[in-house]
Amino acid sequence: xxxxxxxxxxxxxxxxxxxxxxxxxxxxxxxxxxxxxxxxxxxxxxxxxxxxxxxxxxxxxxxxxxxxxxxxxxxxxxxxxxxxxxxxxxxxxxxxxxxxxxxxxxxxxxxxxxxxxxxxxxxxxxxxxxxxxxxxxxxxxxxxxxxxxxxxxxxxxxxxxxxxxxxxxxxxxxxxxxxxxxxxxxxxxxxxxxxxxxxxxxxxxxxxxxxxxxxxxxxxxxxxxxxxxxxxxxxxxxxxxxxxxxxxxxxxxxxxxxxxxxxxxxxxxxxxxxxxxxxxxxxxxxxxxxxxxxxxxxxxxxxxxxxxxxxxxxxxxxxxxxxxxxxxxxxxxxxxxxxxxxxxxxxxxxxxxxxxxxxxxx
Numbered sequence: 591x592x593x594x595x596x597x598x599x600x601x602x603x604x605x606x607x608x609x610x611x612x613x614x615x616x617x618x619x620x621x622x623x624x625x626x627x628x629x630x631x632x633x634x635x636x637x638x639x640x641x642x643x644x645x646x647x648x649x650x651x652x653x654x655x656x657x658x659x660x661x662x663x664x665x666x667x668x669x670x671x672x673x674x675x676x677x678x679x680x681x682x683x684x685x686x687x688x689x690x691x692x693x694x695x696x697x698x699x700x701x702x703x704x705x706x707x708x709x710x711x712x713x714x715x716x717x718x719x720x721x722x723x724x725x726x727x728x729x730x731x732x733x734x735x736x737x738x739x740x741x742x743x744x745x746x747x748x749x750x751x752x753x754x755x756x757x758x759x760x761x762x763x764x765x766x767x768x769x770x771x772x773x774x775x776x777x778x779x780x781x782x783x784x785x786x787x788x789x790x791x792x793x794x795x796x797x798x799x800x801x802x803x804x805x806x807x808x809x810x811x812x813x814x815x816x817x818x819x820x821x822x823x824x825x826x827x828x829x830x831x832x833x834x835x836x837x838x839x840x841x842x843x844x845x846x847x848x849x850x851x852x853x854x855x856x857x858x859x860x861x862x863x864x865x866x867x868x869x870x871x872x873x874x875x876x877x878x879x880x881x882x883x884x885x886x887x888x889x890x891x892x893x894x895x896x897x898x899x900x901x902x903x904x905x906x907x908x909x910x911x912x913x914x915x916x917x918x919x920x921x922x923x924x925x926x927x928x929x930x931x932x933x934x935x936x937x938x939x940x941x942x943x944x945x946x947x948x949x950x951x952x
Contacts (some may be wrong), residue, residue: 597615597813600721600749601785608847610787610814612675612694613839616638616658616829619653621790628666628820630836632844637694639675639816643683647698652827658808660690667691672825679707681714688718694722699755699792703727708738711756712745721749730757730770732777739784751785752777753816754807756793766795768831775810791832793819800834808846811862817842838904842844883935884942901943907936 604610609726613635618624628638640663644654663674666920675694678684679701696714701707702725723741726736735752742750754774756767780785788807790800804815820826823833834842853859894901911932918928 595787598749598783601751603811604721605694605814607810609846610637610785611843612637612787612814612816613634613819614675615641615826616657616791616818616833617641617644617827618662619827621662621665622661623668623671623821623858624662627819627836628670628672630821631668631790631819631839632672634836634840635819636673637675638670638672639694639818640661642676645679645681645698657686660686660692663692664690667874675798678711681710684711684714688720692720694721694723696725696753697730699725703729703731703734703737704810705734705737705741708741712741712747715742715747715850716745718747719749720747722747723751724752725755725786725789726773728758730768730773732773735773735777736780739781748844751813752781753787753788753789754812755789765793765799765803767793769793769806771806771810773814778811785813786889787816788812789812789816789883790830791834795829797823797832797834797838800832801845804842805846808848811851815843874943884939887939887942888946890939891946894943895947901940901947910936 607727610682611634613631615623615627618640624640640652640659642659642663644652652727660676663676666672673693674691675696676692677698678687678695679698684695691821697708697711708724710731724738724878727738728837735789739750739752752771752774752775756765757770757773759768774786774788785926786805790803790807791797793803794800800817804817807815817839818829819839820833821836823835824830826833827867891901893899902907911929914932915925916927918925
């Protein structure tokens, strides 16, 4: 089943309306390793990726083989015909990648956070027709992600796309990086014609979880996947735990369910409209209930002002949150959703009460 969308023409021609698969090792390690992986995945992936320069969080880790690895990638193209992709973080990287006929460049999460670095890369790419993807910044900042994209767009780069690799989180979670799915969803709504690729390797940090995240991405109408692949992943020089074997890559791709974006059958359209009407009615009732709740919060604000009581009552807030989490679980609602929902409600209540307490009455 093919995927129907309205993506940019260059992307349609590249993928034939099927999800794009970008695969290869986290890092190029040796000439033989690079070639062996490429020959093992050439029937599964369209684009071969390999890190040449690897920005590490702390010094002392493997930071890539450097420019010599670009020669190894050229050999991959000569022997397999695959398109090549690598990460660039400086104008010098761009220059070297262009000289070695790298087809696809991506800007990493650590670089996206720096507008000066992105502008330097954009300037170095002026006048080229390369495909350029920009990963989300490490922090959950949609404006920063869009800003990087706009710098590339303003430089005249036409073949642009986004890569969602998740966001850093101080709290301990199941994944290496929090997906924060709403952020790429918002991005799709704003830029429906721009390809959006998911990187389940960096989101999960765990090869056993890649399948489920990859499927969720496609269910959310992502346009492709970037999956780190290595013939002997346990001995990889970087990010070993999140790389899969070529056979596992094939299994993941073969078992993904590709869904249509649209269905024009009358029965589907009619039933969907009925559901949407019901949702609209419920949403209206929710807004009315929220208004009623805020009116009560305003009355509480007036009482606090009259009695000179502080706006924030931490014990009461914790009591409400624990109660709502418990009731949410009973109603089969996720804890993260309940926490986010009631935090937003609580924040709005506090803002309104603070305004009431500090308002100068005539």
